[in-house]
Amino acid sequence: MPSEPLSRARIVAAAIDLIEREGADAVSMRRIAADLGVGVMSLYNHVPNKASLLDGVAEAVLSKIQFTDDPEAHWTDRVRMQARAFRQIAHHHPRSTMLVVSRQLHSNAGLLPVERALSTLREAGFDGADAVRMLRLFIAYIIGSLLREVGVTPTFAPVQGATKVEKVDPELFPEVSALAPLLGACDHEEEFDFGLELLIQAIAVHLDRKGTRG
Amino acid sequence: MPSEPLSRARIVAAAIDLIEREGADAVSMRRIAADLGVGVMSLYNHVPNKASLLDGVAEAVLSKIQFTDDPEAHWTDRVRMQARAFRQIAHHHPRSTMLVVSRQLHSNAGLLPVERALSTLREAGFDGADAVRMLRLFIAYIIGSLLREVGVTPTFAPVQGATKVEKVDPELFPEVSALAPLLGACDHEEEFDFGLELLIQAIAVHLDRKGTRG
């Protein structure tokens, strides 16, 4: 008496659940099967292999982005909204987000956001080449920010939790040492918005210069 | 007759080699041991576990960044140089870079770049809080860019290689379809510098406003 007949969607959902609860390392075919109350190999009737399953997870997370694009609004507002919408997934599915970000995915799930962004930029007045450049700039910033937020990146926010602040040598790293409290704490939302505003302003002046010059 | 007596450094080097040749998935203790002509468990005399070994890899790659900081130069030039220096590692060790970027590392190897950047920003006139903000902004951008370059991210540069351009539906995604050639090709260096200049200009403006206002 199977409550539901097992499908790729159900498997992906279980995977997301598992990742969110116990982290990506906990994901194994056996574990997912157990969570679904199902034999391991049954999964392979709906999913060709583990890699494809993880692609599915990335795709599912990505497709949950909620765009509420208002074509009437000023393009700066629209860009801001789109960037924030994308960042939201990091809050709803923090650990799965890592998969989205660190996984090369060849599906079309990511195409919708690209289309929205490009059309916004084109309507703002950027030519094709600049629109693509700006898009890439924003993507780089957003992805980089998400990596920090999700806590995986911090190649360089190492003085965190303020727990081991005293471990950095003030002689070798005077600035790091002095700014340790600031480096340790971080209001992600505020930080993200700060950078976002800076970026939007920057590309606005870029647009102005092109406009008045050409 | 061991040519050299096996050490953490030698093991890490072998790991980097292996990653660069066959990708991170190929890394296993057995494989590394085999490459070194050594028993698997001998590795554990110099490395507590695999995770620590990968940390070592990240640290080693990170420490190869070549900073040629010129304290005489204008701060914008110094920032530019530091950002470019960091990007270089993506070229020398593309696949290992992923580890650096996707791995939470608690060592002090990443502290030197932070120190340099902070002191540059402070000398430019930013107060502590702003210096940290700017640093985070740059890190986000650089990490995001590296992810695209290394080819792992492209959450959204899916139309690549221009091979399957025709697979996107022009009706659903007119912009993507129209700009496909631009989306497919990418001069990473030019793209990176473009964003970098924009960022530097933006924070220069920010600095001006703060300076004239306060």
Add this chain to the structure above:
DNA sequence: AAGACGTACGTACGGTGTACGTCCCCCGGG
């Protein structure tokens, strides 16, 4: 000489992804 110690090593255990063969249930054609 004798003991202590560090390094290299082999074996073994529990876990992983998945190829393959088997069973059963359901469904369409006679």
Add this chain to the structure above:
DNA sequence: CCCGGGGGACGTACACCGTACGTACGTCTT
């Protein structure tokens, strides 16, 4: 009605993984 076949669920098996443990051997100290 039967009955044959196809698809999904499943168990077993294999190769590989990280690593805990016990052991053998060289070197250094006393």
